Structure formats: C-alpha cells, structure tokens
Amino acid sequence: MRRFRAAASVGAATLSLALTATACGGGSTTGGGGSNDSPKTLTYWASNQGPNLEADKKILKPELAKFEKQTGIKVKLEVIPWSELLTKILTATTSGQGPDVLNIGNTWSASLQASGALLPWDEKNFAKIGGKDRFVESALGSAGAADKDPAAVPLYSMAYALYYNKKMFKEAGIDKPPATWDELVADGKKISKGGKWALGAEGSNLSNNIHQVFALGKQHGADFFTEDGKADFTSDGAVAAVKQYVDMMAKDKIVAPGNAEYAQNQSLSDFAKDKTAMVLWQAAATTFKSQGMSEDEWGVAPVPVGSGAPGQGKATNSMVAGINMAVFKNTKNIDGSLKFVKFMTSDAEQKILCKSYGSVPPVKAAQEDAAFDRPELKVLRDTLAKSAAPLPQVANESQFETAVGTAVKNLFAKAADGGEVTTTSVKAELVKAQQQMSQQ
Incomplete structure (x- = not known):
C-alpha cells in the first residue's frame, strides 16, 4: 500500500509450490550456498515505496552510488511494484533467476522463511551489520517465526x-x-x-x-x-x-x-x-x-x-507494518550482500531513507533525529511502541x-x-x- 503497502497476495497454489521447491537465488545461477563468485556486482530488488517507481529511483540511486564509491561494488537496481513483487520473489525461489538482495513486506517473512530461500540472520550475520540489538524489538518481531533466526532485517517501519x-x-x-x-x-x-x-x-x-x-x-x-x-x-x-x-x-x-x-x-x-x-x-x-x-x-x-x-x-x-531487507541464501556475492545490508541499515542511511519515505527507522539510534518527532511520525512511533502487534508469523x-x-x-x-x-x-x-x- 502506497509506500508501506503491504503485501500483494498471490494464489496459494503458487506459494505452496515455492515453499516446497529448492531455494535458489543470487543473480542467475543455481546450486550450493552463498559464495563470492561475483564480488563487484549486486542485484537489488527494491519495493515501490514512493508515489511512483521514478520517485524511488531518484531517492535510491544517489545512495547506491555512495555505496559503490565506498566499497567498489556496483548495485543494479530494479524497483518493483507491490502488485508484482511477491510473484517475482516466488518465481525466483524456484527458477534461480533472482537478485542478491531484496525488499520484502514484513508480513511475508515467515512464509518466505519456510521456503529456505533466504539467508538466516543468526548471531554471526547480525554481528556483520552491527548487532541485533541495534533494531527495535517490535520490528524484529515481524522478521520471521519466533523460534527461528530472522529471515530478514528491518529496513523501514510503519504503523x-x-x-x-x-x-x-x-x-x-x-x-x-x-x-x-x-x-x-x-x-x-x-x-x-x-x-x-x-x-x-x-x-x-x-x-x-x-x-x-x-x-x-x-x-x-x-x-x-x-x-x-x-x-x-x-x-x-x-x-x-x-x-x-x-x-x-x-x-x-x-x-x-x-x-x-x-x-x-x-x-x-x-x-x-x-x-x-x-x-x-x-x-x-x-x-x-x-x-x-x-x-x-x-x-x-x-x-x-x-x-x-x-x-x-x-x-x-x-499491525506492525514495514519493509524488511533479505538476502538470497545462494547469492554469488555473500560478502557484498552483507556489506550492502549494513550500509542500508546504518544510522546515517536510515536517517536519509526514512526521511525521504516518511517512515520510522527500525534502527534505534536513527530515531533520535529530530526529524522523526514531527506529529505524524510521533503518532506512528507511539503506535509501534505501545499498541501494534505483528501479523501471525506462520508459514x-x-x-x-x-x-x-x-x-x-x-x-x-x-x-x-x-x-x-x-x-x-x-x-x-x-x-x-x-x-x-x-x-x-
């Protein structure tokens, strides 16, 4: 929905197929776990957060250029409408024609987690992006089943x-x-x-x-x-x-x-x-x-x-609304993908991106910026903190x-x-x- 349009649903039969298939991803290859065969490039599927696709490109491209300058890794951006995103993700889990890094509606986290396609965010992977405790607890509650490592990392929070x-x-x-x-x-x-x-x-x-x-x-x-x-x-x-x-x-x-x-x-x-x-x-x-x-x-x-x-x-x-950022487990640039998630969830980038999109940063330190105290976001922050609940985190x-x-x-x-x-x-x-x- 608009920016934080939650998930465009698809047929249950398609989802069932995806959840029982071998999960593949990372550009256009299939096979084993994440590797670093393509260390200088990444493909990123971004969800349509702005009023239109061009608005997203205008916001994201300068940030991706900044990441390339810092790391030498070029990010190929594709902004995908919500009406198409879940279908494309499910197709990617079965065909292997997927991205390295992608945005997902946080309500899909447990469903996609059950497919086995996404990189689990265990303690080791969280440590590579600054630690799990940087994130607001309610946002992490919509990142996968409660008894498993999260399947994604909170990127934009909403209520x-x-x-x-x-x-x-x-x-x-x-x-x-x-x-x-x-x-x-x-x-x-x-x-x-x-x-x-x-x-x-x-x-x-x-x-x-x-x-x-x-x-x-x-x-x-x-x-x-x-x-x-x-x-x-x-x-x-x-x-x-x-x-x-x-x-x-x-x-x-x-x-x-x-x-x-x-x-x-x-x-x-x-x-x-x-x-x-x-x-x-x-x-x-x-x-x-x-x-x-x-x-x-x-x-x-x-x-x-x-x-x-x-x-x-x-x-x-x-409901606890928002967008999560996930990595396909079979990416051909696992190190670069983790660096990109770290960049996008850094305090500095969270302030830039969430100001642009009018969202609440799920990163605690970024919320301290005065820009997130304006009346609209104060209502949303209070709701997330006091009266929102995650949709059922079931497969x-x-x-x-x-x-x-x-x-x-x-x-x-x-x-x-x-x-x-x-x-x-x-x-x-x-x-x-x-x-x-x-x-x-």
Whole structure:
C-alpha cells in the first residue's frame, strides 16, 4: 500500500509450490550456498515505496552510488511494484533467476522463511551489520517465526494511523478526531451526505482488508490462528471484527459503495480531493503532498479502539507494518550482500531513507533525529511502541491474506449491491476461507 503497502497476495497454489521447491537465488545461477563468485556486482530488488517507481529511483540511486564509491561494488537496481513483487520473489525461489538482495513486506517473512530461500540472520550475520540489538524489538518481531533466526532485517517501519481532512471536519462541525469506533461512526454520519463520505476503504485490496480486520480482531479477542499455527477464522471475535469493518459500508453508511471496487491507493486520491474525510493508512504524507495537499490541510491521530486508549491486547490498533531487507541464501556475492545490508541499515542511511519515505527507522539510534518527532511520525512511533502487534508469523500467512482478504472483498461487494451483511453471512465467508486454507 502506497509506500508501506503491504503485501500483494498471490494464489496459494503458487506459494505452496515455492515453499516446497529448492531455494535458489543470487543473480542467475543455481546450486550450493552463498559464495563470492561475483564480488563487484549486486542485484537489488527494491519495493515501490514512493508515489511512483521514478520517485524511488531518484531517492535510491544517489545512495547506491555512495555505496559503490565506498566499497567498489556496483548495485543494479530494479524497483518493483507491490502488485508484482511477491510473484517475482516466488518465481525466483524456484527458477534461480533472482537478485542478491531484496525488499520484502514484513508480513511475508515467515512464509518466505519456510521456503529456505533466504539467508538466516543468526548471531554471526547480525554481528556483520552491527548487532541485533541495534533494531527495535517490535520490528524484529515481524522478521520471521519466533523460534527461528530472522529471515530478514528491518529496513523501514510503519504503523497505521487515522488521517483526517481538517476542512471536511470543520464543515461538519467536528472539532477533534474520533478516539473510539462509536465516535468515528457518529462523526461519519455527520459527514456522509451530499456526495461526500466519512471513511475511505479499499475493498479489492486484499492486504489492506487483512490489516484492518487483524487489528479489529485483536480488539475482539481474536488472533485468526491458534497457538500451534492452525487457521481459526470462524471464532466469534474474528466474525465480529470482519462484520464491524464491512458494516461501515453495509449498515453505518459512512463508506461509499464504490469503495468495494477500490484497489491500491484509490482511497487516498479521494481523501486528497475532499471526497472522503478519513483514511486508515500507513505514512501518507508523501502521497498527500504529491496530490497537492499541504500539511496543514490534514491531521493525524491514533486508529480508534473500542473504548479507552490504545494499548496491548484488546486495545491493539495496528499491525506492525514495514519493509524488511533479505538476502538470497545462494547469492554469488555473500560478502557484498552483507556489506550492502549494513550500509542500508546504518544510522546515517536510515536517517536519509526514512526521511525521504516518511517512515520510522527500525534502527534505534536513527530515531533520535529530530526529524522523526514531527506529529505524524510521533503518532506512528507511539503506535509501534505501545499498541501494534505483528501479523501471525506462520508459514501460510500469505494464504491467510488471500483467503480472508477475499472473504472481506466478497462481503464489501455484497454490501455495495445493497445486500444484507449478517453475522451468518460473514461466518459463511470465513468458513469458506478456512476450508481453502485446510486444502493447501
């Protein structure tokens, strides 16, 4: 999603194939473990973090030139849209036509870890980039299964926030952002009239669907997976979470029916055009600026909770969002790849890159820069520290995004067509999603 657009999901069958195949990578070769057969070149797949691919190239190329000057290693950059990235990674794990270093959505960490394609970040490898303790603990929590060495290193950290359009709030007589869902619905009904709507959603964006219902699930006491990693999509809490989210269109009428068909970034465009008063998003400042909004036109607040203040457990209001950096285990330049990860996660580069992208550095020392104290990032930092939780770090997380994300998409489509969304119909969609998981 926009910069920290989480993961574009792909078919579970494709993922299953990748997870059972021999993991290959490192340029265009196959075979044994990492080596140094190509010590002067690296291929880097960067995820699309900026408003467009060219913006990413403009940000990254000067930094890659700096790395080449320091080390003599030339980095071949390819910026890949989120809609294509996971598919390309899965293809690389089976074909060997992959990069040396790549960005991954942090929600994919455990799934890709299970493929065996990625270099494990054990104590020895962490030592080569300055040590594990340089990184924020919550960011490391989304780098792979809890009982294994991380499969990647945190690169950019994010969380969700509630962005609100100050002009639309003023016109509706609302003087502050909502702190609870009841307040959001009440405010939303004041706003949703005359062709304007309160809240933006992206019903066809499977990953965004997952991110929203995951946090709501936490608030309803649901985790979507049992402690032993089995799918648990049909609990009362999971059903309540999905229904609450879809009801903002179906029952509360504060989300435009057309949002059922929205995909990546379309809700942000409506927000910038004064058509929608609120969006739940990860670091949106750069996108708003690219669409002509000035910083004084919008405000930011924590995502609402059921009651009280955001926190852990039932007060969780965001997934731990972000981008991780991984190395293909069979790279032909293992030393250079580790040097590149060290460079990109250095204190100095973290400040440069995260300022450019509007993200929160997962490196502790870099967060001390005053640039990360501006209001938007303060909300995101507080959320990461106090009230965010990682998506389930299970091997079939990507199938979860596809199955449950599609269930939410189907329910939004029903709501947009005027159909009634009931507890029974929500549970039926989630039963179907869980059955899909059990067949993998």
